[in-house]
Amino acid sequence: MEYNFSDKLAKLKPSAIREIFKSLTDPSIIAFAAGNPAAESFPVDELARLSSEIYAESPVSALQYGTTEGYMPLRRAVEARLKEKFNIGRSVAAGDKYNDMTCIVSGGNQGIELSCKVLCNDGDVVIAEDPSFIGALNAFRSNGAVTLGVPLRDDGIDTDALEAMLDSQPKAKLLYLIPTFQNPAGITTSLEKRRKVYDIARRHGVIILEDNPYGELRFAGNDIPTIKSMDEDGIVIYCSSFSKILSAGMRIGYITAPETLMQKIVVAKQVEDVHTNQFFQMLCYKYMTECDLDAHINDVRAIYRRKCGLMLDSLDRELPKELKFTRPEGGLFIWCTLPEKIEMNEYVRRCLARKVALVPGSAFCPVEGAPCNSVRMSYSTATDEQIVEGCRIIGEVAREMLGE
């Protein structure tokens, strides 16, 4: 049978990462390719205890249909936390120009996808950092948007290039950014650049979509204000999730945006999945209010601080100096750029043949097929031994290919 697919979907390919994920079930592979949080980051015992309580206390509300906006107590708890930790959440009552509204979504990716769906027509342009998160890029493409990239520098997106891009792209609707511990590059945008980006977007009438799934995972350096906290004008949509701090498999995220925008996003969510899993929304709420989320996050940070430190030390020791890599202050990812002499796809193939899985950097190019000579590495799920051994192997492969 031949089927006539929609134009939007006809070209869309499965995410390279999700495909790699399937192959990661082979336990002999060292999984530097995964974007999964560490298994130790899930507070299993507390979740088990709180789940029993839900079944005992309010089973029917946990198993019955809920509202599309999300479980109200969880929405309120998330709002309170966003205000406290990130100074997010404007209200007219507090003297702001507009009201923000927070809703629960089925993982951060849904928030990203819905934002694009309500704003972009076929052929509208979404601008992202180059490289950027493939799940978001594909979400934009699935809505018929054209994705374009602006180079990501050590301190964030290249603002001159961004300004030039916006001047030349009248159909630009959305600017997608992961300012903190960027996926895939591990880079954090400086405060100065965040202010500049906000100003550029405002002047060009473009909505910023700030994706911050790793924001609480800082293990070095100092916090930098979110772009959303600067949003006097109501031009920023903020997305995040519990995936990296409580459970990725439960698919609970949240989205904060000016009320008018948010109401449209709710309509779009309603037709996708009606609402997010009600039981786990209640579970998140109970965890936030009955357990010590901050203490738990500190534990998670300690895991990644150690793992990232181990990987950076190993890379310092093992990689030839021609390979350059980022030094993240949080999150899950390191971005490694190869010298011209090493062809990226061949490097990834040879590493995989030696049982180390890396993600080809080309997966993260906003413009598909653009040249890319980098790879993404994650330290989140590998054991300490695997990190040391994996770095040794990828160093060895690099030296081979450099002809050393």
Added chain:
Amino acid sequence: MEYNFSDKLAKLKPSAIREIFKSLTDPSIIAFAAGNPAAESFPVDELARLSSEIYAESPVSALQYGTTEGYMPLRRAVEARLKEKFNIGRSVAAGDKYNDMTCIVSGGNQGIELSCKVLCNDGDVVIAEDPSFIGALNAFRSNGAVTLGVPLRDDGIDTDALEAMLDSQPKAKLLYLIPTFQNPAGITTSLEKRRKVYDIARRHGVIILEDNPYGELRFAGNDIPTIKSMDEDGIVIYCSSFSKILSAGMRIGYITAPETLMQKIVVAKQVEDVHTNQFFQMLCYKYMTECDLDAHINDVRAIYRRKCGLMLDSLDRELPKELKFTRPEGGLFIWCTLPEKIEMNEYVRRCLARKVALVPGSAFCPVEGAPCNSVRMSYSTATDEQIVEGCRIIGEVAREMLGE
């Protein structure tokens, strides 16, 4: 702030039912408007026990990212059940022309939305029974499709009108049907009509989307084969869910379609929510394999048999004969058509003023704004006393409006 929404979403309104749902938190309202399953239909004790087992046995896989296609053991269990109960699932190995593939989605609505997304460009036409399920109609509209309706008769869609519609609509891509215990009408399509519809769709090169969320809830009459079971040519997508038999709030559904089509649907799902809640997928699987799902479904059927019988008896007794209503053999809904003398919106308003909530039938019109003088009633969540009292009230309001 003014935002420029996408054309698709600019016009889309929140579902009237979901909005009514929000008002149903008022316990003094008799909720004939709800589409919620009965609270008694959730096997709370078993789900609680099995949940504890998951935390004890495999917490990390339950809380970690999963594959977009769904938890493999659950997919296999659903496939086996679909084969056994509905003769669904073709395979080349068994001598069929193509392979079917089953994936897990986040509630039946996501399956419907994804099917449209992968097939329809802006302006393509989806044909539905008139009336039809508003959640599906809005899902089609959110993808830029135009929804058109073909009258639903007592034995299913009007096949002559369908043939004429398809002849005149070259952009028709999808034919959306709920052949069993239709929402909102409670009507079941006859076997003869199912065969006819399949033949018409095949000849016109249109894909059938068969939605069957109530299929297991038959409490009278005999089973009729699904359209998917007739699908020699690979033109039927089949959607269903666990919402009406295990839990609506968990948002677990499934979709079966020819492999080529299904692979595209998986790509589309990946960008929406990556995958469905992993814990509850495992929970469904455990329930299917460790508990007696058939016995549980028999209990649920008994609940609705009794409630539906009570409502039909009450309507027979209370409603003036000018009001006509359907007599469902399963599912949750009764469709009541008012005489010309009673204006539908005014009737709904007056009933609500007397604390009985009905859904205005106009919500279910494939063509928005088309005239409709019917209402949808559900017997699923009201208590026995509420059913009797609610029918008395809506009868009284009808007599008032008829000037009796």
